[in-house]
Amino acid sequence: MIRKKNGEGFYRTLALSKFAEGKIYQLKIKGKKLIAFKKNNNFYVLQNRCPHKNNGLENAFFENNCLVCNHHNWKFDIDSGIARISRKYKLIKIPFKIYKNFLWVKTTS
Numbered sequence: 001m002i003r004k005k006n007g008e009g010f011y012r013t014l015a016l017s018k019f020a021e022g023k024i025y026q027l028k029i030k031g032k033k034l035i036a037f038k039k040n041n042n043f044y045v046l047q048n049r050c051p052h053k054n055n056g057l058e059n060a061f062f063e064n065n066c067l068v069c070n071h072h073n074w075k076f077d078i079d080s081g082i083a084r085i086s087r088k089y090k091l092i093k094i095p096f097k098i099y100k101n102f103l104w105v106k107t108t109s
Contacts, residue, residue: 008106009106009107009108010096010097010099010104010105010106011029011030011104011105011106011107012102012103012104013027013029013036013102013103013104013105014027014036014102014103015101015102015103016043016098016101016102016103017101019036019037019038019043019103020038021038021039021041022037022038022039022062023037023038024036024037024057024058024059024060025037026048026058027045027105029105029107030107032047032107033047033048033049033056034046034047034048034094034105034107035047035048035057035058035060036096036103036105039062039065039078040065043096043098043103044078044093045093045094045095045096045103045105046067046081046091046092046093046094047091047092047094049092050069050071050072050074050091051083051089051090051091051092052069052072052074052083052089053071053072055069055071055072057069057091062078063075065077065078065079066078066084067091074089076089076090076091081093094106094107
């Protein structure tokens, strides 16, 4: 269940305890398709869209410190979001915060 937090524009998503290391979770907030995951004990929230061909990333996988799009095997550094094949392609990071053991995601209208 996703609930808005006190007018700050953040939406409560999953409890932190639900996140398995390296598993990708799909989120939909105000019509926006997102993915969230925990990797190396860090949390990430991204737009669910590969900038290469606009495919979804819900079935992507991890290789070292990269998120790999399962459609064309493009690799993106999970910290910078930049594609390994071309710096002009970058994943769109979504702002979030951790509050009271939940992942809260901020989206704009």
